[in-house]
Amino acid sequence: AKPLLAINDxxxxxxxxxxxxxxxxxxxxxxxxxxxxxxxxxxxxCGKSVTARAVLRLxxxxxxxxxxxxxxxxxxxxxxxxxxxxDSLALRxxxxxxxxxxxxxxxxxxxxxxxxxxxIDEIILLHERVSPKQARERxxxxxxxxxxxxxxxxxxxxxxxxxxxxxxxxxxxxxxxCTPKLLIADEPTTALDVTTQAQILDLLRQLQAxxxxxxxxxxxxxxxVAEIADEVAVMYLGDVVEQGDVYEVFRAPKHPYTQALMxxxxxxxxxxxxxxxxPIKGTVPSPKDRPxxxxxxxxxxxxxxxxxxxxxxxxxxxxxxVARCHLLTHAREEAVA
Ligand code: SF4
Ligand code: MG
Numbered sequence: 114a115k116p117l118l119a120i121n122d123x124x125x126x127x128x129x130x131x132x133x134x135x136x137x138x139x140x141x142x143x144x145x146x147x148x149x150x151x152x153x154x155x156x157x158x159c160g161k162s163v164t165a166r167a168v169l170r171l172x173x174x175x176x177x178x179x180x181x182x183x184x185x186x187x188x189x190x191x192x193x194x195x196x197x198x199x200d201s202l203a204l205r206x207x208x209x210x211x212x213x214x215x216x217x218x219x220x221x222x223x224x225x226x227x228x229x230x231x232x233i234d235e236i237i238l239l240h241e242r243v244s245p246k247q248a249r250e251r252x253x254x255x256x257x258x259x260x261x262x263x264x265x266x267x268x269x270x271x272x273x274x275x276x277x278x279x280x281x282x283x284x285x286x287x288x289x290x291c292t293p294k295l296l297i298a299d300e301p302t303t304a305l306d307v308t309t310q311a312q313i314l315d316l317l318r319q320l321q322a323x324x325x326x327x328x329x330x331x332x333x334x335x336x337x338v339a340e341i342a343d344e345v346a347v348m349y350l351g352d353v354v355e356q357g358d359v360y361e362v363f364r365a366p367k368h369p370y371t372q373a374l375m376x377x378x379x380x381x382x383x384x385x386x387x388x389x390x391x392p393i394k395g396t397v398p399s400p401k402d403r404p405x406x407x408x409x410x411x412x413x414x415x416x417x418x419x420x421x422x423x424x425x426x427x428x429x430x431x432x433x434x435v436a437r438c439h440l441l442t443h444a445r446e447e448a449v450a
Pocket of ligand 2: 161
């Protein structure tokens with residue numbers, strides 16, 4: 114299928130008046146198929162949230178898309194979101210209606226001073242020609258679909274009157290109000306307890322089946338990736354170092370960073386025999402100290418001559434499975450020779 118979203122060669126820099134630009138995201142390529150879920154995974158500060166926010170042009174004022182394209186199959190035809198003016202009609206018709214976003218903290222998208230019903234009605238009325246009464250009917254059915262009991266009455270509740278889990282559900286209902294083609298979810302379950310987290314993931318899977326939207330799911334949790342995603346892109350210090358089918362990447366990770374991440378996950382099933390975490394040695398350097406070559410150089414046990422200075426090219430290591438590491442090209446060259 115034609116990609117719904119194709120990010121090509123996107124670089125994002127943080128600018129500051131008295132310091133050199135800092136590369137937050139470096140030449141990222143990502144594609145998302147309609148109806149599928151792509152997880153962006155990595156440690157905090159790896160650029161995954163910045164990448165996701167760029168898709169909706171919700172970057173902070175000191176962040177700038179320096180190169181690249183963000184192709185989106187909009188209702189009106191293909192569009193390069195990177196070229197749209199932040200306040201343009203085209204962008205406003207996409208944001209919240211064709212692409213919407215949910216966050217870790219529901220209060221960042223819900224207003225505390227309006228009822229959840231009024232807020233969802235408003236989104237529907239903003240983007241569609243329906244009567245207030247029709248909007249409210251849709252709102253009630255959305256609240257019902259996201260599992261809020263007594264939806265018609267609860268529509269009149271203010272966010273603070275709901276539990277954390279119900280607030281999260283209300284935010285999801287609001288994000289889906291205009292049946293977006295793409296839902297961007299930035300760590301939506303991170304702040305929740307384990308049980309509620311599992312319920313919200315189930316809900317998102319169910320809603321995806323019902324609504325058919327694609328998801329770009331940001332998380333630092335590989336367990337969540339395994340639960341929710343079809344494809345995964347692993348980010349490190351602004352680079353996508355590996356991407357591919359989830360099953361394939363989990364089964365045979367090819368980049369040393371992905372391998373280290375996998376090894377750091379405690380085996381999920383065996384509670385009796387808890388395996389020790391094997392954390393990755395060292396800490397993520399500041400993006401200011403990123404080497405020109407492979408971003409993982411300072412922590413990689415296999416780093417060798419070309420790593421600090423030459424950036425590894427993406428190498429196809431399987432069907433739709435790509436990784437950036439000099440070991441892969443060297444191995445291939447040796448095999449060819
Ligand atoms: Fe390690 Fe070099 Fe591969 Fe980077 S390119 S992951 S430093 S071996
Ligand atoms: Mg983040």
